[in-house]
Amino acid sequence: MYRRIVVLTGAGISAESGIKTFRDQHGLWEEHHIEDVATPEGYARDIDFVERFYNTRLEQLNGGDVAPNAAHVALAKLEAEFDGELLVITQNVDDLHERAGSLRLLHMHGELAKGRCPQSLQTFVLREPFGVDNCCTCCIPAKRLRPHIVWFGEMPFGMDRIHDALDHCDLFIAIGTSGTVYPAAGFVDAANHHGAQTVEVNLVEADRHSQFQYHLTGKAGEIVPQLVEQILAGKVIGSDKPD
Incomplete structure (x- = not known):
């Protein structure tokens, strides 16, 4: 049973809602x-x-x-029903997490x-x-x-809070993010260093140099709701896609 979860979301989760990405x-x-x-x-x-x-x-x-998709809704459900601590960090500047019902949310790159x-x-x-x-x-x-x-050359918001959460979490999930741009690229290393399980959800296959322990390839709107059900059921995430 997980007690402290950190979730990082990136452009991929918003792209499924029709938001143009930069890259x-x-x-x-x-x-x-x-x-x-x-x-x-x-x-x-x-x-x-x-x-x-x-x-x-x-x-x-x-x-x-433009509207929240099933992944946004699932993360809001996780926040509402999870007995432990949850922090959702988003690299996105849209408000789709809020529209889905998320409250404990940190916009590290600001808000449009x-x-x-x-x-x-x-x-x-x-x-x-x-x-x-x-x-x-x-x-x-x-x-x-x-x-x-937050523009290029400026410091993302909430870094002290983010690092504190990563230092104490037992599960870190990155959803729809390339994980190649710092400081977010270093989040998985921090979580691994402190013994957390690390899971990546992305449309593309994992890079062979990826530091994530588990990789789930596919649409966030399909995978994330299943992950949330697993977590709420007290199950540990495995290396394969959830049933």
């Missing part, structure tokens, strides 16, 4: 240079351009075709539906698109909100 062949990087829309320097160079990029992403997220004051760092839920008139209420004069997104 696949039809991803957002094809039309935009990273340095233009995902760096502090790009933002300083052309604020209007960057704001249009994130406003477009927010429009897609709030469109009628929030803006941040560049001076006080206070965050605000967006009531209107980014623009010259969308300002904070914490400063005089008010400051123009920037996207609450």
Whole structure:
């Protein structure tokens, strides 16, 4: 019976809900240079351009075709019914976990539906698109909100809390993430070092250099609900896909 679980979710889980990813062949990087829309320097160079990029992403997220999938729902069920400690860490900036019902959630790369004051760092839920008139209420004069997104060259949020959870968990599951970009790439090593069982769920076969103990290949929406049922039933995850 697991007592402390850490789950990391990446772009793959959101892709099944229709969210464009940055790195696949039809991803957002094809039309935009990273340095233009995902760096502090790009933002300083052309604020209007960057704001249009994130406003477009927010429009897609709030469109009628995007909704949580079975993997999001299963993780919310695990949170509601698991007797131990659970932390879901997501690399995604969408709110699909929240829509599915997750509460104990850490957005390490920020949130698309929030803006941040560049001076006080206070965050605000967006009531209107980014623009010259969308300002904070914490400063005089008010400051123009920037996207609450961790850009390249910036430190992800909640790293102390994440490392503490990894140091004490007995199960670490990574879902829909390549696991190649640090600091998230080091999470499996930390979990292994402290004796946790480590499980990867991904569409692609595991790399031969992968540090995960178990690899489950397939769609998150199909595999994760079965994993959650196993965990709630008190079963230990094996090397094969769940029945």
